[in-house]
Amino acid sequence: MPRRPENLYAQYHAHIYFAPATLAQARELSERAGRELMVVVGRVHERLVGPHPHWSCQLAFDAAEFDEVIGWLDANRNGLDVFVHGVTGDDFADHTAHAMWLGEESALDLRMFRR
Template sequence: MPRRPENLYAQYHAHVYFGPDTLAEAKALCERAGRELMVVVGRVHERLVGPHPHWSCQLAFDAAEFDQVIGWLEANRDGLDVFVHGVTGDDLADHTTHAMWLGEESELDLRMFRR
């Protein structure tokens, strides 16, 4: 199991990353997560959004579901990379200190948080 962010936060986001070749797979994973887990499924972005260096779909969930959601994503992500972070209101810390990866890490564009 990947390393949990340092502290337990009330809310988390998991961003499923994909590209044109894995769009259908990512949509299916996010739809399935919405049905099987207590997560809120965001829009499937077929463009770069925020600091994310890949197309993505956000899954939002509470701390009580953390272990279940992360275990499920790890077992079902089928090679897709997932960026997970706590939600504290400090966007820079949330996307660095309070973050973990399932799969390969990517470099985020954090300039928007350093203004």
């Protein structure tokens, strides 16, 4: 199983990345996560949002669910890449130092977080 970000946070986000060809797969994964796990499923964005370099859907969950959610996502993502980060209020650190990947890593557009 992938390594948890180095600090334990109260909240986490997992962003499921997809492209037009994998939209249906991402929708199904997000819907299943909402039914089977203690996560809040955000909108499925068919456009770039925030620092994310791909279309995405956000899952929000508590630290108590971290191991279950990450294990489930890793086992069920079927080739989709997932970006996971803690939520501390420091967006730059959350998307860099407090982050991990399931699948292939992508470069985020961090310009919006520059201090």
